[in-house]
Amino acid sequence: MKYTLSFRIWHWLNAFVVLGLLSTVFLRKTFLSWRTNSEILLNKLADFDITITTEQAKILAKSIRAGMWEWHIILGYALATLVLYRIYLYFKDTSHKENFSSLSLHKKGVHSLYYLLYATLFFMSISGLAIHFHESLSLTKELTHTIKEIHEAVFNIILIFVPLHIVGVVIAENKDEKGLISTMVNGKR
Numbered sequence: 508m509k510y511t512l513s514f515r516i517w518h519w520l521n522a523f524v525v526l527g528l529l530s531t532v533f534l535r536k537t538f539l540s541w542r543t544n545s546e547i548l549l550n551k552l553a554d555f556d557i558t559i560t561t562e563q564a565k566i567l568a569k570s571i572r573a574g575m576w577e578w579h580i581i582l583g584y585a586l587a588t589l590v591l592y593r594i595y596l597y598f599k600d601t602s603h604k605e606n607f608s609s610l611s612l613h614k615k616g617v618h619s620l621y622y623l624l625y626a627t628l629f630f631m632s633i634s635g636l637a638i639h640f641h642e643s644l645s646l647t648k649e650l651t652h653t654i655k656e657i658h659e660a661v662f663n664i665i666l667i668f669v670p671l672h673i674v675g676v677v678i679a680e681n682k683d684e685k686g687l688i689s690t691m692v693n694g695k696r
């Protein structure tokens with residue numbers, strides 16, 4: 508057994524949640540962007556001879572987006588829970604831990620990327636929760652804004668990691684690590 512059942516379940520739940528979070532960001536920045544949609548609302552309503560102010564159009568567009576964005580927060584709680592569970596597994600489940608110094612240079616690179624990703628997921632959870640609970644935490648407006656800017660900048664690491672990881676495991680599967688992906692499904696080497 509290379510990966511325990513708990514570790515495999517963790518991996519696939521985490522993959523699902525992270526892809527979900529990326530989807531909510533994608534929607535917020537494209538089809539449900541308040542900038543684009545407030546203009547559509549403004550122009551289409553004008554066709555019907557209804558005039559609204561840009562401020563009203565912005566309120567409408569943001570309320571259309573709100574239901575979708577709730578999923579960013581729901582999946583955000585799920586991610587924070589998964590990060591905690593991964594820390595617990597790190598201490599409890601040593602099944603697949605390999606000695607870092609005995610790895611090939613390539614594997615050292617791959618494992619370093621995983622460490623970077625874990626640190627990133629940890630940061631995204633803490634910063635995301637801080638923005639969401641800024642009032643209860645009595646954070647100032649400026650500080651909340653700064654945290655949000657860093658949260659948004661660090662998001663790029665995830666955006667790069669995910670396709671790189673998927674392409675990477677597919678290439679490895681087809682070259683010299685046959686069964687790599689099914690190992691993450693059935694746990695066997």
Ligand code: HEM
Pocket residue numbers: 518521522523525526617621624625669672673676687688689691
């Ligand atoms: C959906 C397509 C995906 C496939 C087929 C896939 C497959 C795999 C495989 C085969 C491994 C083991 C690779 C190795 O031994 O180096 C792995 C590890 C890993 N995957 Fe994925 N993955 C996918 C998506 C994701 C996503 C979206 C994330 C989230 C960010 C993710 C996070 C990780 C992490 C953190 C590890 C390292 C686990 C560890 O050893 O601590 N994966 N994945």
Ligand code: HEM
Pocket residue numbers: 525528529532535536579580582583584586587631632633634635636638639655658659662665
């Ligand atoms: C993989 C993890 C995550 C990614 C990639 C991600 C990405 C992003 C991005 C790109 C934004 C900026 C959106 C914009 O203004 O256009 C954002 C905002 C935000 N995120 Fe995350 N996030 C993640 C995890 C979390 C978590 C765990 C939470 C915690 C609940 C969270 C809560 C928030 C909040 C509250 C905002 C501000 C929304 C607003 O200003 O209305 N995020 N996130």
